[in-house]
Amino acid sequence: MLSNEVTVHVNRGESDTLELESADGDRLDLEVSRSFRLTLRGHETPAHVHCRLDGGLSHIASIDHPNYYVGPGDVTSVPVEIDADGVDALVEGQLEVLTGYGSESVTVEVIVTPGSARIDVDESLAEPSRDEPEPPVLERVSSAAQVDPGTLAVGALGLFAIAIATMTAMTIASPAALVGLGAVIVGVAVAGLLLVR
Missing domain, CATH: 1.10.287 (Helix Hairpins)
Incomplete structure (x- = not known):
């Protein structure tokens, strides 16, 4: 699945449960070439959710805050930043989401593909052009x-x-x-x- 968002339902139906949207069971395959977002959707009861990166993904990706409190009806966005500079081959790893002190988890198998050539933009792009406009x-x-x-x-x-x-x-x-x-x-x-x- 090529996407830039993964949704996990937290405590839908009963406590300490996680459910991946658009997945069979507790595993989802995701193919990306850039950063993506994990969306945690709270349901009946509040929960503490922990997110972690494993495998090759942990070397090129990061999550600012791994621990989240998700209340009923909350929609929490977790950006997963991927630094794919110099990645010229597929990188495989896992994004694991846990709750219930680790008793319940779902895994997103992430494959990072080499993106298109990155264009470096320096600060001079923000400066106005030195060309003078034509006078009246x-x-x-x-x-x-x-x-x-x-x-x-x-x-x-x-x-x-x-x-x-x-x-x-x-x-x-x-x-x-x-x-x-x-x-x-x-x-x-x-x-x-x-x-x-």
Whole structure:
């Protein structure tokens, strides 16, 4: 069975009993190429459960805490960490789960297969890329013309004001509109001279 999880029912039906899910009897074969999880599901009565690794599995795998208290209705996850670096052949071993001071046990026969090539990731992956993002259009134009971006923006706003004033003067076609257009042109010219100085 190729999986990354094994479930053991604790005290289902009567005290001091363990039952492997998806298994015949008290033994299960499990094939993995990476770490997996043992799930302990509590039923009628609480129990103390001990987990241990035997055989070749004890050399490449570890369990942080071997002893667990499983209450009724509890679901306890036990990570089984496998360090498969350098494993180039099958490794066989057992994960044994015990309760009732060792009077009841189930065994999971674990076969660790060599995984795909591992990619080493160093801390530089977390650092942002050194490539600078492309600057906005206004900054590119201002650097090409060697003009401050603020000055360029004010100049563009001035040209927009002259365009609006010109359209207004042409639409109204009165001497007052032409005087207003002249005032806008003079104002923009004076602002431009002050910015460039």
